[in-house]
Amino acid sequence: MTSAGSPFLALPGAVDSAAADQGVPAHYGNPVAEQRALLAGAIVDLSHRGVISVSGADRLSWLNSLTSQSLTSLAPGESTESLLLGVSGRVEFDMRVVDDGDTAWLLVDADELPALLAWLLKMRFTLRVVISDRTAEFATVGSIGVxxxxxxxxxxxPNGVALIWRDPWASVSEGGHQYAQVVDHPGAEWLWRETLVSRESLAALADRVRDDEVGVAGVLAAEALRIAAWRPRRATEGDEKTIPHELDWMRSAVHLSKGCYRGQxxxxKVHNLGHPPRRLVxxxxxxxxxxxxxxxxxxxLPAQAGAAVGEPDVVGQVTSSAIHYELGPIALAVVRRSTPVDPDLGVLSDGIVxxxxxxxxxxxxxxxxxGRIRRMPRLGVMRR
Incomplete structure (x- = not known):
C-alpha cells in the first residue's frame, strides 16, 4: 500500500494535498475549524511520510557519529531530532528519531527517504547495523497533546515499546541553544506527536473517524499550528544553503558538546565566532x-528614498504561510541577516505588497x- 491510496482520502470532504504532502488530505472542508479540532484531540493522516529502521548493536553509536544530535544514550521510547549535514554544515536531511531498545526508527518526509536511505546504506562499512525502508509496513499519524x-x-x-515520536521543540534540548530572545516561546505549547501504526490498521482508523469516534484534521491545520509555534521544517523552511543556526534549529536538533560529525x-564556528547569513522571522x-x-x-523592505517605483528591496522569501484560527494570516520567512528588526516588512504577492x-x-x-559577558543572577558577578 502506498500513500497515494490512503483511506483518509476517501473520507467526506477530503481534499488531497500538493507538493511535499501530496497523498494525504490537506483538509476536509474547513482548515481553520480543523485547527481547533486538532488541539482537542483530532488526528492527522501523515501516511505519505517515510519510515527507516536501523537495528543492530551499533545503531546508536553509528547514527551518533553521522549526525548532529547526541544519540548514544537515547533510552527506549525516548524521542529526539537529528540533522545530517554536509561537509560545509548545510542541512541535507532532518530525522525524527525514536528508539525502542532494539531498533532506532527514523521518521522522514517522503521526498527525503530515497536519498537518505541510499546514503545510510553506503555508510554502513563493517558496523553491526541493519538498515531498512519500513514505509510499506508502518504509517505515520500526527496528533497534539501528551x-x-x-x-x-x-x-x-514490534519490540514491546510503542513507536511514538514526541517533538522536542517544546523546550531546549540538552546540549542545545536557543537564539530566540523571548521569555514565553510559542513552541512551549507545541506538544506534537507522530505515532507509527501498521499500514493494515490505517483503514480502521479512517473508519473510526467516519463513525465519529475520533476527530480528524488535514495537513493545513497542522501546518498553521506549526508556523505559529515557530517550528522549522526542512521541506518548507530549508533549501540547499540552510545551516541550523538560521532556523533556530540549535534548539532541538544540535548537541553542541558531542563528538565529531560531518559539518560540526x-x-x-558560526555559533562561537560568527553569525548565520540568514535568519528566520x-x-x-x-x-x-x-x-x-x-x-x-x-x-x-519599504522602497528606499529615490528608488524607482516597483523596485522594492528584496530581503528574503516566505517559506510557509497559513490562516491561523486566532492570529489570522501568518507566515514564516527566511531573510538576510542585515534586515532591520524594527520596521514592518512587506510580501510581494499576486502583484501587491x-x-x-x-x-x-x-x-x-x-x-x-x-566571549560574551553574562550576568549570573544569583551571585551578582560577571563571567565570560
Whole structure:
C-alpha cells in the first residue's frame, strides 16, 4: 500500500494535498475549524511520510557519529531530532528519531527517504547495523497533546515499546541553544506527536473517524499550528544553503558538546565566532486584500528614498504561510541577516505588497557566543 491510496482520502470532504504532502488530505472542508479540532484531540493522516529502521548493536553509536544530535544514550521510547549535514554544515536531511531498545526508527518526509536511505546504506562499512525502508509496513499519524487514546491503542510496538515520536521543540534540548530572545516561546505549547501504526490498521482508523469516534484534521491545520509555534521544517523552511543556526534549529536538533560529525566545524564556528547569513522571522500578515502570500513570495523592505517605483528591496522569501484560527494570516520567512528588526516588512504577492509585521525569531546578532559577558543572577558577578 502506498500513500497515494490512503483511506483518509476517501473520507467526506477530503481534499488531497500538493507538493511535499501530496497523498494525504490537506483538509476536509474547513482548515481553520480543523485547527481547533486538532488541539482537542483530532488526528492527522501523515501516511505519505517515510519510515527507516536501523537495528543492530551499533545503531546508536553509528547514527551518533553521522549526525548532529547526541544519540548514544537515547533510552527506549525516548524521542529526539537529528540533522545530517554536509561537509560545509548545510542541512541535507532532518530525522525524527525514536528508539525502542532494539531498533532506532527514523521518521522522514517522503521526498527525503530515497536519498537518505541510499546514503545510510553506503555508510554502513563493517558496523553491526541493519538498515531498512519500513514505509510499506508502518504509517505515520500526527496528533497534539501528551496522549491520544485512539492512537495510543493503535501504536505499533514490534519490540514491546510503542513507536511514538514526541517533538522536542517544546523546550531546549540538552546540549542545545536557543537564539530566540523571548521569555514565553510559542513552541512551549507545541506538544506534537507522530505515532507509527501498521499500514493494515490505517483503514480502521479512517473508519473510526467516519463513525465519529475520533476527530480528524488535514495537513493545513497542522501546518498553521506549526508556523505559529515557530517550528522549522526542512521541506518548507530549508533549501540547499540552510545551516541550523538560521532556523533556530540549535534548539532541538544540535548537541553542541558531542563528538565529531560531518559539518560540526561549521556549526561550532558560526555559533562561537560568527553569525548565520540568514535568519528566520515570523510574520503577521495584513488580510485586508484577502491575499495569502505563498511560499517563495519575496519579502521586501519599504522602497528606499529615490528608488524607482516597483523596485522594492528584496530581503528574503516566505517559506510557509497559513490562516491561523486566532492570529489570522501568518507566515514564516527566511531573510538576510542585515534586515532591520524594527520596521514592518512587506510580501510581494499576486502583484501587491502585503503588509507584514515582523517578530524576530533568530536575531541579527545570533552566534558569536564565545566571549560574551553574562550576568549570573544569583551571585551578582560577571563571567565570560
Amino acid at each position: 496522549s491520544n487514546a485512539v492512537l495510543d491503542a493503535a501504536a505499533a510496538a 566545524e561549521t556549526v561550532a 515570523f510574520l503577521h500578515l495584513d488580510g485586508t486584500d484577502n491575499v495569502l502570500p505563498k511560499p517563495g513570495d519575496d519579502v521586501v 502585503v503588509a507584514a509585521g515582523q517578530e524576530v525569531i533568530v536575531p541579527p546578532e545570533a552566534g558569536s557566543v564565545v
